[in-house]
Amino acid sequence: MNRIILLLIFLIGQGAWAQTTAPTKREVIGRDIGQLKGIKISGRIIDAISGEALIGATVTVPELDVTKITDNNGSFELILDRAEYTIQFRYVGYETIDYPITAVGDGRMSIRMLQEDFQLDDVVIFGRDPEKNIRSTDMGAINLNMNTIRELPPFLGEIDIVRSLATLPGVSQVGEASSGLNVRGGGVDQNLIQFAGAPIYNPSHMFGLFTAFNADVVNDVTLYKAVVPARFGGRSSAILDILPKAGSVDKWGGDLMLSNYSGKLSLNGPLIKDKVSILGGFRLSYINWFLNSLSNPTVKNSQANFYDGNLVISAPVSENNEFTYSYYTSYDDFAFASDTTISWKNTAHSLQWKSKLSSRLSLEALGYYSLYDYGIFNQSGINDFEIKSGIQDLGGKLFLGYNFNETNKIFFGGEFKQVKIQPGELVPTGAEQEILPQKVQDELGQEAGIHFQHEFELGEKFGFSYGIRYDTYRYLGPRTVRQYEETKPVSDGSAISETAFGEGEPIQTYNGLGPRASFRYSFSKSSSVKLGYNKMYQFIHLISNTATIAPTDVWKLSDNFLEPQIADQYSLGFYNNFKGNIFETSLEVYYKDLQNVVEYKDGATLIMQNHLETELIPAEGQAYGVELYVKKNLGRLTGWVSYTYSRTLRRVITPFEEENINNGEWYASNFDKPHDLTLIGNYKVSTNTSISATFAYNTGRPVTFPEAKFDYSGNNLAYFNSRNQQRIPDFHRLDFSVNFKLKGKGLFFDGDWTFSVLNVYGRKNPFSIFFDDAENAPPQALRLAILGVPLPSLSYSIKF
Incomplete structure (x- = not known):
């Protein structure tokens, strides 16, 4: 091969x-x-x-x-x-x-x-080139600059990068307090989110209320959702590439922002005049005053804290060579009613070298180290304990590009990474304990990939881009692996033996060839049609029975039981600009076939589980949809409309009837939302004042309701029949903001004041559904709303 x-x-x-x-x-x-x-x-x-x-x-x-x-x-x-x-x-x-x-x-x-x-x-x-959406062969590549993002209503006084992307077609989130993105039927774990080239495993603060990226240190944001360039791999749905800013090599300056929920400060300037620059940013919350003011006693006694920090050192040593070091960290802890504390932390280092070796040949080399720690701490005074988990990701990448001419380019390179997961360690922390310490076996995997891509045009009408990526993966010891009876479902009761593998000893190997291709035909300078195909492999999985990333979730590498996820996506799009690129429109349809998607058995135990294969079932999936996008770029009134009709389905068929879900029929995934509509408007009242508003509507996501209850040994137990056959109420919300740019004589007043209201008409959108027992009746469904009332915020920002 x-x-x-x-x-x-x-x-x-x-x-x-x-x-x-x-x-x-x-x-x-x-x-x-x-x-x-x-x-x-x-x-x-x-x-x-x-x-x-x-x-x-x-x-x-x-x-x-x-x-x-x-x-x-x-x-x-x-x-x-x-x-x-x-x-x-x-x-x-x-x-x-x-x-x-x-x-x-x-x-x-x-x-x-x-x-x-x-x-x-x-x-x-x-x-950027206003006709790039027409002339390029890129399909599903979304680039948002920070000036566009700043025009959107802020979320709790903050510019939110991830939520801004969720306003675009084919991109969504499952709720108001949800982290990560669902892109064209993919789960949140099927997206590779990287900052300065280093992967970030949990991009959220406060369970998704804030995004864990400081917009003041971000330069560029690109989301690839259709035909992903061959240089990217490791995930089966989308790539979110976030690039940091560089500091000034000439003089010192900075940004300051204060709101009623959080604040941030960034400084930048020359370390060595005209040669080396530094940029540092820090953000923290002080939202506890808001929690303590609420009437709910459980929330009133809770505490929430977060911070994040960035450091970027850039050294353009010559016109053709530049070195950049980036450091990123974020931390969260949430104490629920002063009893249980949940915390998580991201740390990422990356070092990049960009070089223009000749007028035609360019090189980019990057090394990174990323660490994600998360844990649960019980401090109730009875059987206190701590559960610690973490992921270490260490890797390097090399990219080369050669331009034969402006319309004929090739790109090639390779990368290698090693991922180590500590799934969980239970440590008793009290003086007198009935809980015994426990540790789940660590996991170790290595990924490597080589890739090639060729982009060229034939005249003004035709454009082509095709590439290929070869991925290989090894699952390594030390680890003890079970063997199970072939005639029975995988469970603790069907285990027949165990095999011990030594440190670094290969346990399982997978590899795959991932072609990518796109074709563009231009009818004119203002309209074109594009066709694309994409195949990707994923060797890491988020094991969760929730619809969003949570610190209690478990990350799992592919092994001899859990095969890599494979996604094949087909896309077709029509693009047209009107009136000198004032209006930009697109219509895209897609179909995605998914293999080896992870589902869980009914009643599965996922935390502190040494043999997760006994709780999981491989599934197949499919996703399809139509995306409409209309954007107005010029004039006092700007904005866009995006609408997506999509379905995301799963099916589980195994040799054992008792393991089949919904009798082997297709059913909606946890994040299936057929209708998704977003309206964005920004109106410039004057040179110093603007008004913006966002309205969002989408179908409620699927849930599983109990259909009956029965008595077992004196306990009332709920009975669940079919999975994901009901839905929570539809989501809709209106956000509004006003921005004033003041130019006074004093430094304090030379800044921007932003007043915003989230959830203007107080919609009680359900974040989740829970059930309460009722006498002589099935369990009653109740909704939990995160933002059930209008939530105002005021922020002040200044550049100096």
Whole structure:
């Protein structure tokens, strides 16, 4: 198999080389007549203050109607005839530069761009090519810049990156206090969320009320939900890539934000003038005053705390080489009625080197270490205990890119990672204990992957992108593995023997070939159709009977019982821009086939379980949907409408009838919500005042209600028949905010004041359903609402 892959890559590379090395007629003429044609103008665009490369900036030659996009190093290249031109440089949030040149020979330029102060009304700067959604072969790639996110109503006074993505088609969350994203029928664990290249396992504060990323230190956010570039692997649904800002190499500055629930501060400046910059950010909550003011005695006696911090050191040692070190940490603890405390913590380090080895060849190398710790602490005074769990993720990546020309590029590379999981350790903490210490066996796995991708265009009509990724995975000892009777379901009672594997000894190996391809046909400069296919493998699973990430969930590696998840996705989309790109529209349909999805047996015990295979059942899944997106980019009123109709289904069929769920029929997954509608509006009242509103509606997610109850040894027990056959009430909510940009004489007043109201009309959207016993009747369903009343917030932010 490896030889076949290498041969395929070799043949593809040879074909690309044969296609591009022969000189074109234009190049030959240019050489023959003394550089009248084929003049190469290259350059790099950076932030004038920080020296940070501006990735995805647009470089336009209006006289030729040509637009180029800067690469990951901020570089661009133009091929011109000998003549006079005016080159336009544009990037969102920055002043547009018109640069007149006379092209008489090859040359290189360095462009420094300043941030726009946004003083003018009715002026919109396109930060990226406004026709990129039409011309690129990317399908399902969503890029949100921070200026767009800041226009949305803040959540409890904060700009929320993850919730902003959930306003887009095909992306949702299961409730108001839920962490993670559900992307096109995928679970929250099927998304790889990485910050500066390092994976983050729990991207939430306070069980999802806040996102664990400080927007003041974030530069760029990209979500891949359809055809994922071959460089990404390890998850079966989507990739969320978050890149940090770099500090200024010129002078010191910062941001301060205070609200009635949390506050944050960031500082940046030169460590070495014009050479090395540093950026630091810190955020913390003081929400306990709000909890203590509530009338519910249980909530009133609860305590919640969180903080997160960032440190970014950037060293652009030369025009072609840049080193970046990023540190990220977040911490949460929640004490429920001063009895049980739940805590979780993320820590991530990454070191990146970007290099432009030549005008055509670029390199990116990255190493990272990520740690996720989570635990439960019981301090009731009776049988006190602590349950500790954690994940260590250590890896490295290498990417290379080669540009034959502006319309013909290849990318290739590889990565390796090692994941160690401590599923759980029970430690008694009291003086007198009836609980015995217990430890679940650790898990160790290694993943490796190589990848290749080729992107090219044939004229203005056709664009192609195809790639392949080969993933291999090993499950390693030390571990004791059970063997079970083949004629019985896997359970404690069917275990017949055990095998002990030594440290580093292979227990199980999996590998897979993941092709990705997309095709674009342009009807005109304003409309196109795209077709895509994507196959991905996932070797880690979130074992949970809830619909969102919680600290009590268990992460599990694939082993000889639990096979890797495999997803095949097919996508078709139509894209059209109107009135000079003022309006941007898209219509996409997709179908996703899922294999080896994890489901749990009825009554499963997931915490402190040494043999999880006895509680789990492999399932198959399918997801399909239609996504509609309409966005208005220009004018006083901007915003978008997104609507998704989708279904996410599961089915469990095993050789043993007692293990089948719902008699082997298809049933809705925990996060199946057929209708999902979001309306976003932002109105600029004046140059210093804007109003924004968000309305969201979606179908209630599935739940399982008890259908009867019976008496067993004097205890009333609920009887459940079919899984996920009922739904909680539909979700809908209106949020509103007003932003004032004040320009006073004093430093304090030179900032932004934002007043917002969440849940304007006080909708009691259920976060979960629980049941209470009623005499002579089935258990009664009751709803738990997190935000059942309008919740105002006021925040003040300033740059200095």
